[in-house]
Amino acid sequence: MKSNQTKSLYFNILFLSVCLLTLSCSWDRFVISRVNESTIVKAKAAKELLDKDKITIVLTGTGSPLPSESIQNSTAIFVNGQFLVFDAGDGVAMAMEKLNLPVSEITSVFITHFHSDHFADLGEVIDRSWLLGRQKPLTIHGPKGISDLVNGFLKSYQSEFYYRTKHHGDAVMPSQWKGAKTNEFAPKSDGSSKIVYEKDGVIVYAFYVNHVPVEPAVGYRLEYKGKSIVISGDTADSEFLKKQSFGADYLISEVMNKSMIAKIETAYDSINNSRLSKIMKDIQLYHIDAFELGNLAEEAKVKTLVLTHMIPFVSGYVQTKAIYKDPIQKVYHGDLIIGHDGKRIEIPLP
Numbered sequence: 001m002k003s004n005q006t007k008s009l010y011f012n013i014l015f016l017s018v019c020l021l022t023l024s025c026s027w028d029r030f031v032i033s034r035v036n037e038s039t040i041v042k043a044k045a046a047k048e049l050l051d052k053d054k055i056t057i058v059l060t061g062t063g064s065p066l067p068s069e070s071i072q073n074s075t076a077i078f079v080n081g082q083f084l085v086f087d088a089g090d091g092v093a094m095a096m097e098k099l100n101l102p103v104s105e106i107t108s109v110f111i112t113h114f115h116s117d118h119f120a121d122l123g124e125v126i127d128r129s130w131l132l133g134r135q136k137p138l139t140i141h142g143p144k145g146i147s148d149l150v151n152g153f154l155k156s157y158q159s160e161f162y163y164r165t166k167h168h169g170d171a172v173m174p175s176q177w178k179g180a181k182t183n184e185f186a187p188k189s190d191g192s193s194k195i196v197y198e199k200d201g202v203i204v205y206a207f208y209v210n211h212v213p214v215e216p217a218v219g220y221r222l223e224y225k226g227k228s229i230v231i232s233g234d235t236a237d238s239e240f241l242k243k244q245s246f247g248a249d250y251l252i253s254e255v256m257n258k259s260m261i262a263k264i265e266t267a268y269d270s271i272n273n274s275r276l277s278k279i280m281k282d283i284q285l286y287h288i289d290a291f292e293l294g295n296l297a298e299e300a301k302v303k304t305l306v307l308t309h310m311i312p313f314v315s316g317y318v319q320t321k322a323i324y325k326d327p328i329q330k331v332y333h334g335d336l337i338i339g340h341d342g343k344r345i346e347i348p349l350p
Ligand SMILES: [Zn+2]
Pocket: 064, 065, 073, 115, 117, 118, 234, 309
């Protein structure tokens, strides 16, 4: 009897060991295949985006400071093998990784102004690009104040940078490439633009926009091989934006439906929430209304208008049509793209 029990125990142990070994082998195979798969997917995405025969715009964040399902404002542009980022609102660093963008290839970030929905994730963009293998300088371009902002981030990331290199070693995490440098410029207040970036035929101009009392605030115009892309930044309806958008292939613009925001203002008023009512009133002063944007794009002969930073955020065909599409298309006859996070636009080059 005792001998039978011992045999059964041995058998059970043997059976369990075989099961564990099989399970462990299949886990090994699973992990190896997932790592391979993800590496192949990322390499393929990077190759496509860094392809020099086209420009690719990726709307990495189309949100605003108001709560929504979207990442805060940011736009990635891949041009002539360069990865340029315009604004870096909250959540964009992780969003770029989820979209398989080659974050270690970022060479320049352009900040439009110092509202946090445009720079909150700048520290993460600087840090993650380095952690993921950036071995080239990163420059943060922006109007006066950008150096203070970047230096603040660099100071708060000091320990993070130190621990990473100490743990993984300088060969893996070279301290030479941590952080970022800045290119601070003063936009011209007469509406003309100035070159703030020029590399291998890619030129980025900055121009002043009206987002008073936020000063300075700028928009950017990128040009390459006869193609032009304008990023509005945050702005009220303005002659400056119209002038700089003239003939643009793409105008990527913020937009507000002011009659909707006015309704929200009245609703807060009706429940005696004077604080939120005042905020809703104030924000209408420094953003561009959908109808105004339609007019501006039509008069500037913009070929394709792309909406981002939509206030209020809406989703679904019916709402989007009523709040943005209809008022814009009343006056604008070019192509209209209602942006959403992850939207890609490819521009073939001649
Ligand atoms: Zn904003």
